[in-house]
Amino acid sequence: MRPVIIAACLLLLAPITDSWWASGSAVILDPRMVCKKNRRPRGRLAQICRNETGLLREISRGVTLGATECAHQFRHRRWNCTTQRRSMRKILMRDTRETGFVNAITAAGVTYAITRACTAGALLECSCEKGAPKSRRGKALTVPTPPVTTQSDRWQWGGCSDNVRFGLQKSREFMDSRYRKRSDIKTLIKLHNHNAGRLAIKSNMRIECKCHGLSGSCTLRTCWWRMPAFREVGDRLRDKFEGAAKVISNNDGDNFMPESTNIKQPGKKDIVYSEQSPDFCVPNAKTGSLGTEGRQCNVSSAGTEGCDQLCCRRGFTQTTVREPENCNCHFKWCCEVICETCFVKREIQTCL
Structure with missing residues (x-):
């Protein structure tokens, strides 16, 4: 019965994701390939592949969103985030700063698409958040207070806040769960960059408000939490790409540290890498450069x-x-x- 369910999921997804991730490589994120290669997936990944076809559809949209933004951000550079599959596959098999950006923008795209679907009511598993936004553990998050223009101004949580908590959770479960038990340098860097992409959304949530009152007055405001525009997310991650830090494995092998003592330890929002990038000036099948x-x-x-x-x-x-x-x-x-x-x-x- 299980193979039939998985096959049905793949057929539902087939028209949506035909991106440069779909080249069949284990390092490339494509929901169809992930579920197909993991014939016997375990834990949350297994549940998503077998039962949550709606969520897989949004993950596919998120992958496409990340690919489109990557192409926009690098359209004027030697490496232009090409849609040529063989080239992108080679890029993702390495561990350069370009690889780091792709992993970050993909994680951000998946988080964004799932969160947006929750707000729109397109997923049965979630809805928008009511009241004050909460963390993964259910505690209220500390967010900026809307500006107050007069002492009589009052505001309250209301409307339909973006459920970024659900988007972050599902992005982690689908993208990170296969790597959690590994501790090699490439896996540590991959997971770090995934998280950096998600934080580009989570750390830049904003408050939107609507005024209520007679004759256009603003005696009461209803406020809710919104994600930034995805172009803003892409801009922030491109800036992180420019300042990406080269790292090496530390002595215990469970973490990484800057290659040079003159470089400060990268933070959670920073993009990291361990291999030098090619110059992308001339075609090179080994590195994925198209020239x-x-x-x-x-x-x-x-x-x-x-x-x-x-x-x-x-x-x-x-x-x-x-x-x-x-x-x-x-x-x-x-x-x-x-x-x-x-x-x-x-x-x-x-x-x-």
């Missing part, structure tokens, strides 16, 4: 998208293209705006 030949660059930029940086000082070609745009627009009574089509020239730079 930057043929990528568009910006000759006027001194940033990561600049031709000097993106093309790895190999040079670039420049071509002129003509693009249509509206021009000579005028208003015709009534009520229409009529425009002509003009062609403007634009220079495009492409890496050699």
Whole structure:
């Protein structure tokens, strides 16, 4: 009976997740592959795979959300979080800072999607939170107090707070449970970066309020807890990527420490890694680098998208293209705006 249930879960998930995690590697998170490879999963992972198809669907959406945000954050860099499966598989089999970012943004995406589904009432297992938000152990969390403009202002918890507690819990159960009994450096780093991704949401929850009172007054406010926009989560994790710390295993083998004594011990919100990244300038099947030949660059930029940086000082070609745009627009009574089509020239730079 169990194989039939698992097969049904996989069929339900099939149309949703076709991301670059779905390459069949054990290090790549894809709910279909996780449940399929773990023929006899145990504990909470077993329950999720066999019985919670709705939750698996949201996990799939979270994986896709993380993949989309990763591609946005790195769209102007040598490594652009490619959707090419073989390349991403090689990236995730290593332990570079790029691997750390992918693991963090995936954990954040899964947490975000599950929490959002709870608030929307899309999952039978949870709902939005009523009253003051609580921790995993049921204790009320300390959150910022809404600003008070006058002494008569009053506020109370109400509305429908995002149930981030449930999202965090399910993200841990699905993504971390298979690694809990391991203590090698790669596993420790993976679990740390998973948690860093979740904290990018949990640590940046905000309060939203609605005023109540006669004639637009605000004698009473109802307030609830909201997650930040996922783009903000991606921005914060990209900043952590920039300041990621290289670590090594400590003497007891149960934890890690900075590679250099000049670097402070990374905190829970920081991204860590143990392997140096390739430069991603030229194709390399071993590292997963696709190179930057043929990528568009910006000759006027001194940033990561600049031709000097993106093309790895190999040079670039420049071509002129003509693009249509509206021009000579005028208003015709009534009520229409009529425009002509003009062609403007634009220079495009492409890496050699």
